[in-house]
Amino acid sequence: MNTADYPVELTPPDITPYAPGNTGIPYVWTYDSGQPGPHVAVTAVVHGNEPCGAIALDWLFRNNVRPVQGKLSLAFINIAAYHAFDAADPNASRWVDEDFNRLWSPDVLDDPDRKLTVELARAREIRPWLDSVDLLLDIHSMQHKTEPLTIAGPLQKGRALARDVGTPAVVVSDRGHAEGVRMRDYTAFADPASQRNALLVECGQHWEAPAADIALDTALAFLAATATIPRDFADTHRPLPKPDSMRFYEVSGPVTIQTDDFRFAQDWRGFEHLPQGTLIGHDGAEEIRAPHSTTVLIMPSARLWPGKTAVRLAQPVDAA
Ligand SMILES: [Zn+2]
Incomplete structure (x- = not known):
C-alpha cells in the first residue's frame, strides 16, 4: 500500500498514563455514578493506526468527564x-497479527485451537468487561478522506441510536x-431482542486533523444522548455538537475478494454515487x-487480498 497517500497531521497522544486501568484490565477504566442507569462505553484504537479516538479519550480523561x-x-x-x-509508515500498525475487529464471535473467542495472536489475547482479556457494557461507541477512522459516517449495524435499534446521537450526518446500516x-x-449488540446497542463511528481519514474533532464531538453527542453527561456540560467544558441533517444508507453486501487478482476499475475514494451497471472492478475474470x-x-479498501472486503455497496434509504 502507498503509505504516502495522506499526510499524518495527528499526533497520537501518550496513553501510557492510562495503562493501570481501574477494572483489573489494563487501559480499561470504569466510573460508577452510584445512580441507576446503563453502562455506557467509548472505545478507541481497535485499530492501532487510528489516533483520533485516542485523542478523544485523552480529552475525556483530562477533563474528568464522569457519568x-x-x-x-x-x-x-x-x-x-x-x-x-x-x-513514517502509518499503515503498518493497523494490527500486530490480525484484525482485532474480526474476532467477535463466541466461536472464535472460545476456540481453544485457534492460534493465540496478540489481538485474540487482548479480545479475551477485555471480553468480560465488554459483556457488561450496555451501550457502546467504538471510534474509528478510514483509509480515504471521505465524509465521516456512523456504522449502525444491521438492526433498526442501531439506526435509532445513531439518530438519537445526531452526528455525524451519514448513517450506514x-x-x-x-x-x-x-x-x-458482538452477541447482544446484534440481537434485536436485547436493549444493548452499539455504534461504530468512522471519523474521516485516519490522520487528518479534523478526525480528532469529529471523534470528540461524536463521543460527547453519544454521552449526551445516553444521558451519561449532564445537560449543562457545555457550560463548563466544550459545546455539544449540533445535530446534523441526517442521511441513511443501507449496504446490500460487502464485496468479498475471491481471487488474488482483484482490481478496481477506478481509483475510488468512497461515497461515489454510481448508476446501475457501472463497472466497479474485476475479481479475477469476474x-x-x-x-x-x-x-x-x-x-x-487498499487491502485487496482474498477473503477481505474490497468495498461495501449501499443505496440511499429513508430515515429509520
Ligand atoms: Zn478502524
Whole structure:
C-alpha cells in the first residue's frame, strides 16, 4: 500500500498514563455514578493506526468527564498495535497479527485451537468487561478522506441510536464482513431482542486533523444522548455538537475478494454515487458492477487480498 497517500497531521497522544486501568484490565477504566442507569462505553484504537479516538479519550480523561447516571467506561483497545504506530509508515500498525475487529464471535473467542495472536489475547482479556457494557461507541477512522459516517449495524435499534446521537450526518446500516465479526456486532449488540446497542463511528481519514474533532464531538453527542453527561456540560467544558441533517444508507453486501487478482476499475475514494451497471472492478475474470439504481461505494479498501472486503455497496434509504 502507498503509505504516502495522506499526510499524518495527528499526533497520537501518550496513553501510557492510562495503562493501570481501574477494572483489573489494563487501559480499561470504569466510573460508577452510584445512580441507576446503563453502562455506557467509548472505545478507541481497535485499530492501532487510528489516533483520533485516542485523542478523544485523552480529552475525556483530562477533563474528568464522569457519568451522572449509570456507569461510564473509557477504554483503549489494541494497545500493542497503537504503540507500534510510526508516522513514517502509518499503515503498518493497523494490527500486530490480525484484525482485532474480526474476532467477535463466541466461536472464535472460545476456540481453544485457534492460534493465540496478540489481538485474540487482548479480545479475551477485555471480553468480560465488554459483556457488561450496555451501550457502546467504538471510534474509528478510514483509509480515504471521505465524509465521516456512523456504522449502525444491521438492526433498526442501531439506526435509532445513531439518530438519537445526531452526528455525524451519514448513517450506514450493514451486516459487517465475511472475514469475521466486529466488536460492534458482538452477541447482544446484534440481537434485536436485547436493549444493548452499539455504534461504530468512522471519523474521516485516519490522520487528518479534523478526525480528532469529529471523534470528540461524536463521543460527547453519544454521552449526551445516553444521558451519561449532564445537560449543562457545555457550560463548563466544550459545546455539544449540533445535530446534523441526517442521511441513511443501507449496504446490500460487502464485496468479498475471491481471487488474488482483484482490481478496481477506478481509483475510488468512497461515497461515489454510481448508476446501475457501472463497472466497479474485476475479481479475477469476474466483473463487479453497481447493483442498485443508485449505488453508493462505502469505504473502498487498499487491502485487496482474498477473503477481505474490497468495498461495501449501499443505496440511499429513508430515515429509520
Ligand atoms: Zn478502524
